Amino acid sequence: xxxxxxxxxxxxxxxxxxxxxxxxxxxxxxxxxxxxxxxxxxxxxxxxxxxxxxxxxxxxxxxxxxxxxxxxxxxxxxxxxxxxxxxxxxxxxxxxxxxxxxxxxxxxxxxxxxxxxxxxxxxxxxxxxxxxxxxxxxxxxxxxxxxxxxxxxxxxxxxxxxxxxxxxxxxxxxxxxxxxxxxxxxxxxxxxxxxxxxxxxxxxxxxxxxxxxxxxxxxxxxxxxxxxxxxxxxxxxxxxxxxxxxxxxxxxxxxxxxxxxxxxxxxxxxxxxxxxxxxxxxxxxxxxxxxxxxxxxxxxxxxxxxxxxxxxxxxxxxxxxxxxxxxxxxxxxxxxxxxxxxxxxxxxxxxxxxxxxxxxxxxxxxxxxxxxxxxxxxxxxxxxxxxxxxxxxxxxxxxxxxxxxxxxxxxxxxxxxxxxxxxxxxxxxxxxxxxxxxxxxxxxxxxxxxxxxxxxxxx
Amino acid sequence: xxxxxxxxxxxxxxxxxxxxxxxxxxxxxxxxxxxxxxxxxxxxxxxxxxxxxxxxxxxxxxxxxxxxxxxxxxxxxxxxxxxxxxxxxxxxxxxxxxxxxxxxxxxxxxxxxxxxxxxxxxxxxxxxxxxxxxxxxxxxxxxxxxxxxxxxxxxxxxxxxxxxxxxxxxxxxxxxxxxxxxxxxxxxxxxxxxxxxxxxxxxxxxxxxxxxxxxxxxxxxxxxxxxxxxxxxxxxxxxxxxxxxxxxxxxxxxxxxxxxxxxxxxxxxxxxxxxxxxxxxxxxxxxxxxxxxxxxxxxxxxxxxxxxxxxxxxxxxxxxxxxxxxxxxxxxxxxxxxxxxxxxxxxxxxxxxxxxxxxxxxxxxxxxxxxxxxxxxxxxxxxxxxxxxxxxxxxxxxxxxxxxxxxxxxxxxxxxxxxxxxxxxxxxxxxxxxxxxxxxxxxxxxxxxxxxxxxxxxx
Numbered sequence: 001x002x003x004x005x006x007x008x009x010x011x012x013x014x015x016x017x018x019x020x021x022x023x024x025x026x027x028x029x030x031x032x033x034x035x036x037x038x039x040x041x042x043x044x045x046x047x048x049x050x051x052x053x054x055x056x057x058x059x060x061x062x063x064x065x066x067x068x069x070x071x072x073x074x075x076x077x078x079x080x081x082x083x084x085x086x087x088x089x090x091x092x093x094x095x096x097x098x099x100x101x102x103x104x105x106x107x108x109x110x111x112x113x114x115x116x117x118x119x120x121x122x123x124x125x126x127x128x129x130x131x132x133x134x135x136x137x138x139x140x141x142x143x144x145x146x147x148x149x150x151x152x153x154x155x156x157x158x159x160x161x162x163x164x165x166x167x168x169x170x171x172x173x174x175x176x177x178x179x180x181x182x183x184x185x186x187x188x189x190x191x192x193x194x195x196x197x198x199x200x201x202x203x204x205x206x207x208x209x210x211x212x213x214x215x216x217x218x219x220x221x222x223x224x225x226x227x228x229x230x231x232x233x234x235x236x237x238x239x240x241x242x243x244x245x246x247x248x249x250x251x252x253x254x255x256x257x258x259x260x261x262x263x264x265x266x267x268x269x270x271x272x273x274x275x276x277x278x279x280x281x282x283x284x285x286x287x288x289x290x291x292x293x294x295x296x297x298x299x300x301x302x303x304x305x306x307x308x309x310x311x312x313x314x315x316x317x318x319x320x321x322x323x324x325x326x327x328x329x330x331x332x333x334x335x336x337x338x339x340x341x342x343x344x345x346x347x348x349x350x351x352x353x354x355x356x357x358x359x360x361x362x363x364x365x366x367x368x369x370x371x372x373x374x375x376x377x378x379x380x381x382x383x384x385x386x387x388x389x390x391x392x393x394x395x396x397x398x399x400x401x402x403x404x405x406x407x408x409x410x411x412x413x414x415x416x417x418x419x420x421x422x423x424x425x426x427x428x429x430x431x432x433x434x435x436x437x438x439x440x441x442x443x444x445x446x447x448x449x450x451x452x453x454x455x456x457x458x459x
Numbered sequence: 460x461x462x463x464x465x466x467x468x469x470x471x472x473x474x475x476x477x478x479x480x481x482x483x484x485x486x487x488x489x490x491x492x493x494x495x496x497x498x499x500x501x502x503x504x505x506x507x508x509x510x511x512x513x514x515x516x517x518x519x520x521x522x523x524x525x526x527x528x529x530x531x532x533x534x535x536x537x538x539x540x541x542x543x544x545x546x547x548x549x550x551x552x553x554x555x556x557x558x559x560x561x562x563x564x565x566x567x568x569x570x571x572x573x574x575x576x577x578x579x580x581x582x583x584x585x586x587x588x589x590x591x592x593x594x595x596x597x598x599x600x601x602x603x604x605x606x607x608x609x610x611x612x613x614x615x616x617x618x619x620x621x622x623x624x625x626x627x628x629x630x631x632x633x634x635x636x637x638x639x640x641x642x643x644x645x646x647x648x649x650x651x652x653x654x655x656x657x658x659x660x661x662x663x664x665x666x667x668x669x670x671x672x673x674x675x676x677x678x679x680x681x682x683x684x685x686x687x688x689x690x691x692x693x694x695x696x697x698x699x700x701x702x703x704x705x706x707x708x709x710x711x712x713x714x715x716x717x718x719x720x721x722x723x724x725x726x727x728x729x730x731x732x733x734x735x736x737x738x739x740x741x742x743x744x745x746x747x748x749x750x751x752x753x754x755x756x757x758x759x760x761x762x763x764x765x766x767x768x769x770x771x772x773x774x775x776x777x778x779x780x781x782x783x784x785x786x787x788x789x790x791x792x793x794x795x796x797x798x799x800x801x802x803x804x805x806x807x808x809x810x811x812x813x814x815x816x817x818x819x820x821x822x823x824x825x826x827x828x829x830x831x832x833x834x835x836x837x838x839x840x841x842x843x844x845x846x847x848x849x850x851x852x853x854x855x856x857x858x859x860x861x862x863x864x865x866x867x868x869x870x871x872x873x874x875x876x877x878x879x880x881x882x883x884x885x886x887x888x889x890x891x892x893x894x895x896x897x898x899x900x901x902x903x904x905x906x907x908x909x910x911x912x913x914x915x916x917x918x
Binding site: 041045052053056057058156162163164167168171172173174175176177242284300302305306307312317319320321322323324325326327328331333334336337338340341343344345348349352354355357 | 504771
């Protein structure tokens, strides 16, 4: 037995609710891999008798072993008597422990998490994880291992923290034909873009502010270059379309080239700029498109009003229509709450010896970004001399890209032309951008944004 | 066997996905009670082989019997060969049919739906319903019958249509201590309030427009007086707090007293007016508050930007933080999509003979509206004569209600005073309103709105 004993009040096995069944099952014994922010929050929710998890759910839980890098380090956040007797340095000792029935993986990274999770699943122990790198890279392999053992492999917390997106797609929309998912799934970049939009400050100043507040890392590229969002996009595509998609399959652009003037221009046209993770498929046998890039989104769209570090995911289903889920995409307690929901589901299946539902994975064709059709915003730094616009317009025309509107902004020495196109093919727009950069009168293409929503709606 | 035979393509029992298990289970045979908008949409999604429900979920479904009022009426929307052989007039024949394994109840109203659902559950047949009146009135009784038989009683579609709220609360937030739920759960009133806010038109004109568009009934009181929202509030309270709450327990006000000038004033203060269903509880042993009334909500709040006939529900959990789900709260296909998610869950449990999770219900104390603490907006029609404000302010003061701001609006012959109070007790504000109406100089209190969000946040 653990040093702490069952983490629920002694009287709890005989709940006092009117009409409730007499007996709670024996507590499900959990092994925790990693005990950072999320792990500590999870532990304290489960351990807090006052929180009444067992009385609310009929499922008592008990954390019996916790793997951490340094078991000797004091952990005052976890209470005095705390975690003492449960801590070990070796995660394999947690997975292998005969007492551990269910594994919660919160280490992050692909290895050794992948090997540990595989070992647990192969030993018939359900696994709950919040590790997006792991799920994005190895979802198919881990789901197959879980299915072979007839146990759960659940990962609600790996996408958008507390937002119940995985359950929405797998359960609520089971049977639904998903058309498109668009998500704000990275809180750091949404905070930066919100500040740029609302305060008119530049990217650098907004990033510095996010770093000062702890929303962005000192080395921010995982967030601002879109890598974090790309991992989540891969997971969303995998669930929505039963697709074999990993992070490196995702077309990815970050927000570093978005300037204050681009956001200002977007706002004047009635748009907000958001970093979106998008996955879509036109029909059952069509290829899946999955990409991350900053986009201009009409102000009336529900995603446009998602501010600061909040996350939200907008789902379009054939029958369900438009759905959006919104909430905290990160943070110890919100993420721990999502982990807890999964743990309770897996615990019920374990105690009732029922096999979880399985999903079917197929090899999937992906649609390359070059085949995307969209409207585009382009911003060019140009020399202020006669004939520039004619030369620029010629490049657009020769690539078959039709211009919807053009505006000159800025002063003489830093003249800038901004364009919004009609719906065009990405390949043609990329050719246009390359052609423009060949022009002597064009310094460079400073920003290229895709517009979200149909051209008709936007007018 | 049914006249139609299994409603999935013949080749489907051997799905062609790589790595998928070889065999689908036998189709789950469904009896449908009612075939209006939602029933027809559900039937066509299930019957459409192209929609691939079986291939996406591993669970083939077959509708084998449908009870309708008039089986002889042609139903062209359901295709030529259509529903012919499946239709019966007697719903009891559907429930009693030995072939029917699972019942989908879409009749609406409490009886005979209640008796039919009870009979099905007692016969060990899981039931899925979209009937909010039934769930709001009889949830406890029906859940107990389902538990006794070890089968599912699922009702995702009964609250907010396609929005996956029940699953969010029961599964994703299992174990979470819910603090508060605030929802826009009636599309008709949200459409009316949106038009009033955006076009500056009055309640009557906006209602007429909603009626012309089919969003509101000719006799609109179920929507505009808040009865529909109250049923949904009861269901939300029941799920969130395991509370025994029925529609008639819900404090209820509609939107008919909200005028264009009230909305205009709210907007100038930075608020939108929304009809909200609210349920909250301060602690595990505290009474539950459940109410429906128009409220002023700060513009930056995610609920404030929910427009037209969309629904959204905002959930505050102790660990999860703030979550919101948004979507189509009504309509045949969105509601049918929610029904389908439930049917697939119940079908899996049926085929795997696993008992669904049960919830515990306790008798619940309800907090009367008189104990609410909130900020308030009051609008008074007054005679334009000296000393009115002094008399009015005296009433506020003697009832212990502190005024935050006052404004006189309107012209000489229709003078109006509007007040926003500091946080006050509802009982005191009601006493104030009653006292004001006793004053000779006050014609009447035309509108009383509660403000949502703490006073500190709102400043």
